[in-house]
Amino acid sequence: MGAFNFLSKDMGIDLGTANTLVYVRGRGIVVREPSVVAIQEDTRQVLAVGQEAKQMIGRTPGNIVAIRPLKDGVIADFDVTQSMLKYFIKRAYPKKSLFFQPRVVVGVPSGVTEVEKRAVEEAALQAGAKEAYLIEEPMAAAIGAGLPVEEPTGSMVVDIGGGTTEIAIISLGGIVTSKSVRIGGDELDESIVQYIKKEYSLMIGERTAEEIKLNIGSAYPKSNEPKMAIRGRDLVSGLPKTLEITSSEILDALHEPVNSIIDAIKYTLEKTPPELAADIMEYGIVLTGGGALLDGLDKLVRRETGMPVRIAEEPLDCVALGTGKTIEEIETLKRVLISPKRLR
Structure with a gap:
């Protein structure tokens, strides 16, 4: 080397x-x-x-x-x-x-x-x-999140990037089982674009979709209902138009891609050897990547898997x-x- x-x-x-x-x-x-x-x-x-x-x-x-x-x-x-x-x-x-x-x-x-x-x-x-x-x-991602990858202990990381979500169980410096799905932040943005187009006949750009996701996007129902004014091009008149959307609408828009991530996490857990599964039950699942910052995603993963879940300290890094x-x-x-x- x-x-x-x-x-x-x-x-x-x-x-x-x-x-x-x-x-x-x-x-x-x-x-x-x-x-x-x-x-x-x-x-x-x-x-x-x-x-x-x-x-x-x-x-x-x-x-x-x-x-x-x-x-x-x-x-x-x-x-x-x-x-x-x-x-x-x-x-x-x-x-x-x-x-x-x-x-x-x-x-x-x-x-x-x-x-x-x-x-x-x-x-x-x-x-x-x-x-x-x-x-x-x-x-x-596991090394960057400070997980003990070299030890004979099971660590689970879910890294949600822009293009892919990488899920892995790591022990003794190697990946024991993993799943990679081509769903990430870009797919979440695209789901918002398509939802707004279908529901309101309004065309928005990918940068606007990203702003919506960051401001009012959620993977878990909220007790309050944040709203956001958005601008785009009306597909009927062809003219610029402003309208207001709610957080629960974006929850609906993101349902499919978020569910695909949850399914991939469950699949990986099902393929995990029992001893390592016991370690993960004790130490939990660590979320990394920009997608880890999607509001309520940690709560949803916790609810769907029954495992402890935490977001890494600097998920983007x-x-x-x-x-x-x-x-x-x-x-x-x-x-x-x-x-x-x-x-x-």
Whole structure:
């Protein structure tokens, strides 16, 4: 594997469908940007990356397109992903010398194919990495959440990202059983878009849907009834229109994707060996990722599984922190990595 030494510019990358985070050894998380790239359609020239590009979604003129190069946790557009990674690596090291290339650990969903793993590794190498190692995202999330992954104790993590939900039971540095479903924050947003379209003949954009989810979205009935004014385009008149929606409507809108996540959690628990199931009953299920912040999701998981449930301290950062901790403690944690040699 080659020793990770202090001189090498080692970094951990959470290459997410919605956001990319970069952890630099000894410095922590230094980049936290949306996984969005704005390109000139005819020339494929990159015009903006990250937050600047996200502001352009749904607002670009005909010859400029703002795209998300990852879909469902995997690379959908290789060249754009590579350009985005190169940009984020440079952001992490603004004064990077020509001689030091970083060694990187990148998180990948547990359900991806060998071809998809190779694409991530290749994108990292072509973006300027000296060596690229992969770690399964639920393992990284568990490490980042501070779970005792190396011990002979069962830990359960549910990592709800932008494109996928990764569920895993971990013990002795390995994933004992796991389930990956291609449902995440993006799917929740899309469910809100479709609900508003069906119920009100109003077309809203994905950024508006995300704001609705963050402000009044819920996975569990609320005692009060928060409301929110939203703007969109009336599909009947074609004109801009404002209307008010309630939290219970968004609860209905999110019912199907949230239920799919609950079913995947139950499926994983059913496949868990009895001794580890007893550990999870004692220590509980840990929720990570942006989806963990959906109001009431922890209550719903608790009700549906009968298990204790807690949200990780920094749910959005867990995968990045896990890749970073793996780099910081590479000698003790290297067995959790997927070695590039094993991919070929």
